[in-house]
Amino acid sequence: xxxxxxxxxxxxxxxxxxxxxxxxxxxxxxxxxxxxxxxxxxxxxxxxxxxxxxxxxxxxxxxxxxxxxxxxxxxxxxxxxxxxxxxxxxxxxxxxxxxxxxxxxxxxxxxxxxxxxxxxxxxxxxxxxxxxxxxxxxxxxxxxxxxxxxxxxxxxxxxxxxxxxxxxxxxxxxxxxxxxxxxxxxxxxxxxxxxxxxxxxxxxxxxxxxxxxxxxxxxxxxxxxxxxxxxxxxxxxxxxxxxxxxxxxxxxxxxxxxxxxxxxxxxxxxxxxxxxxxxxxxxxxxxxxxxxxxxxxxxxxxxxxxxxxxxxxxxxxxxxxxxxxxxxxxxxxxxxxxxxxxxxxxxxxxxxxxxxxxxxxxxxxxxxxxxxxxxxxxxxxxxxxxxxxxxxxxxxxxxxxxxxxxxxxxxxxxxxxxxxxxxxxxxxxxxxxxxxxxxxxxxxxxxxxx
Amino acid sequence: xxxxxxxxxxxxxxxxxxxxxxxxxxxxxxxxxxxxxxxxxxxxxxxxxxxxxxxxxxxxxxxxxxxxxxxxxxxxxxxxxxxxxxxxxxxxxxxxxxxxxxxxxxxxxxxxxxxxxxxxxxxxxxxxxxxxxxxxxxxxxxxxxxxxxxxxxxxxxxxxxxxxxxx
Ligand SMILES: Cc1cc2nc3c(=O)[nH]c(=O)nc-3n(C[C@H](O)[C@H](O)[C@H](O)COP(=O)(O)O)c2cc1C
Ligand code: SF4
Ligand code: FES
Numbered sequence: 001x002x003x004x005x006x007x008x009x010x011x012x013x014x015x016x017x018x019x020x021x022x023x024x025x026x027x028x029x030x031x032x033x034x035x036x037x038x039x040x041x042x043x044x045x046x047x048x049x050x051x052x053x054x055x056x057x058x059x060x061x062x063x064x065x066x067x068x069x070x071x072x073x074x075x076x077x078x079x080x081x082x083x084x085x086x087x088x089x090x091x092x093x094x095x096x097x098x099x100x101x102x103x104x105x106x107x108x109x110x111x112x113x114x115x116x117x118x119x120x121x122x123x124x125x126x127x128x129x130x131x132x133x134x135x136x137x138x139x140x141x142x143x144x145x146x147x148x149x150x151x152x153x154x155x156x157x158x159x160x161x162x163x164x165x166x167x168x169x170x171x172x173x174x175x176x177x178x179x180x181x182x183x184x185x186x187x188x189x190x191x192x193x194x195x196x197x198x199x200x201x202x203x204x205x206x207x208x209x210x211x212x213x214x215x216x217x218x219x220x221x222x223x224x225x226x227x228x229x230x231x232x233x234x235x236x237x238x239x240x241x242x243x244x245x246x247x248x249x250x251x252x253x254x255x256x257x258x259x260x261x262x263x264x265x266x267x268x269x270x271x272x273x274x275x276x277x278x279x280x281x282x283x284x285x286x287x288x289x290x291x292x293x294x295x296x297x298x299x300x301x302x303x304x305x306x307x308x309x310x311x312x313x314x315x316x317x318x319x320x321x322x323x324x325x326x327x328x329x330x331x332x333x334x335x336x337x338x339x340x341x342x343x344x345x346x347x348x349x350x351x352x353x354x355x356x357x358x359x360x361x362x363x364x365x366x367x368x369x370x371x372x373x374x375x376x377x378x379x380x381x382x383x384x385x386x387x388x389x390x391x392x393x394x395x396x397x398x399x400x401x402x403x404x405x406x407x408x409x410x411x412x413x414x415x416x417x418x419x420x421x422x423x424x425x426x427x428x429x430x431x432x433x434x435x436x437x438x439x440x441x442x443x444x445x446x447x448x449x450x
Numbered sequence: 451x452x453x454x455x456x457x458x459x460x461x462x463x464x465x466x467x468x469x470x471x472x473x474x475x476x477x478x479x480x481x482x483x484x485x486x487x488x489x490x491x492x493x494x495x496x497x498x499x500x501x502x503x504x505x506x507x508x509x510x511x512x513x514x515x516x517x518x519x520x521x522x523x524x525x526x527x528x529x530x531x532x533x534x535x536x537x538x539x540x541x542x543x544x545x546x547x548x549x550x551x552x553x554x555x556x557x558x559x560x561x562x563x564x565x566x567x568x569x570x571x572x573x574x575x576x577x578x579x580x581x582x583x584x585x586x587x588x589x590x591x592x593x594x595x596x597x598x599x600x601x602x603x604x605x606x607x608x609x610x611x612x613x614x615x616x617x
């Protein structure tokens with residue numbers, strides 16, 4: 001069993017309630033932070049921990065906190081990003097649903113460190129039952145003196161508010177989220193200025209992911225140095241992985257980032273192998289935006305070394321032969337899955353979610369979907385594959401926000417690694433409608449552990 | 451006219467607005483639209499949007515442009531219950547196509563349509579953050595997960611009954 005820092009108490013009956021959470025040692029991190037530490041020393045501990053943002057980009061949390069501007073007389077805000085809409089990702093939902101007080105604890109500590117008296121949780125609108133859980137927890141915390149005025153007699157005031165989105169993936173992007181929180185369309189802002197200087201209502205703002213903020217709790221409890229000892233290299237601490245697709249045990253797992261991809265997929269502790277005894281074909285290891293990898297490059301790097309579930313190892317080989325940790329949405333595809341069709345559903349997703357501000361993203365995502373649809377329906381031509389490649393290259397790097405890149409990468413990686421399957425669709429317009437390319441891509445049978 | 455929050459709804463509306471600093475009441479727009487949609491038959495008419503604009507002291511256009519941006523707001527009337535079935539990659543590889551076909555066939559409607567009796571609307575949506583519990587759909591505030599044809603039958607029967615008891 002790996003180390004568990006976030007989900008260690010997840011199975012304790014009633015842990016969702018204040019009384020049980022408190023009995024199990026809850027809120028001791030808040031006590032320690034507010035009574036024994038000050039904002040500077042908290043930021044210092046988080047820096048030492050090496051904690052990287054769990055929302056997808058992996059930016060060091062402590063460093064982000066230290067950038068927040070502190071102009072005299074201007075309020076600052078912490079915003080918790082609970083928009084969680086990246087296909088394959090459902091870990092924040094798990095944390096909020098089952099361990100709401102853990103998130104609140106992290107939020108109170110971070111609010112104290114950043115000087116946020118009004119902190120907002122922006123949660124995707126579809127998670128419609130979770131705001132009730134969070135608000136219930138907020139009321140309990142308030143009734144017990146952990147929120148509100150003069151918390152623990154320190155003179156620090158803090159309130160946490162829950163705001164529901166209304167169905168827009170783009171609102172997970174931090175500046176779009178801020179726009180949405182101000183009651184507008186979720187159009188990302190041009191950076192700079194960064195939110196740390198001018199964010200919510202043009203005030204200095206830090207936006208962090210749910211899991212990032214929850215991880216602050218064990219960091220304060222054990223100290224940044226101890227936290228940094230868990231994991232490997234710059235992948236410190238633990239990471240939540242939401243595993244889905246064709247596996248025996250889909251779900252949310254906490255890993256300490258030293259587990260190999262092979263163990264993660266095949267061991268009983270985690271995914272429990274491929275469903276129905278089928279073979280692994282491909283995997284999107286970090287949410288729909290990151291490059292898909294064929295089985296051989298997933299389990300081993302191009303150099304033939306074991307690939308591990310951490311930031312460095314998953315990206316080993318760059319985009320040519322590697323992928324990314326991303327949001328931790330681990331999507332497994334078995335031998336029966338069609339890469340063209342899978343890529344089409346993702347292209348449709350990004351077309352649907354483009355906010356429409358930049359023409360390469362607005363137009364390009366539409367074209368990619370159309371061409372993929374054509375190929376999928378057996379009406380494609382060879383030149384369509386090159387056209388797809390060309391379009392994705394023209395979007396990448398030419399847009400206001402990274403959604404453009406996120407839309408390009410899945411298409412690029414699918415063509416890069418599975419061009420033969422696209423060509424097979426073009427060459428076999430009828431056969432491709434009734435059967436599947438399967439594992440023909442692989443010259444050698446894929447290694448399956450005993 | 452006629453669209454107006456009742457007392458309970460108005461209390462909730464005021465609570466929403468109070469979460470934001472003085473002068474930033476526009477921030478309450480998204481939650482206010484959710485409340486309005488829940489209060490007025492599951493969709494937002496122009497009249498409803500104008501009402502929200504007046505409550506928040508903003509221009510109607512500021513409401514229209516937001517309501518049309520977010521996928522959860524219905525700008526047309528919908529059935530009593532909306533089946534929002536996820537069709538994105540992870541659900542697709544777990545068999546959502548079959549579920550969608552089955553619902554279409556059973557209710558005899560296409561995505562975007564409402565059954566003649568006005569009970570069900572079918573909507574295809576993108577990833578709802580339940581990929582590990584696929585195939586799945588959202589009905590109102592609730593997620594229905596690990597869908598099978600049998601489960602869909604039960605769900606349809608359940609909501610039919612609920613609709614009948616509401617009449
Ligand atoms: C299109 C797009 C969608 C995003 N969606 C999310 C999301 O749902 N949740 C999240 O935490 N971060 C999301 N991000 C990343 C945020 O912009 C931001 O980097 C993150 O919330 C910062 O928190 P962290 O440093 O704790 O990871 C998204 C980014 C982009 C470009
Ligand atoms: S890249 Fe796409 S989503 Fe991002 S701002 Fe431009 S149009 Fe909007
Ligand atoms: S893909 Fe359907 S819930 Fe995520």
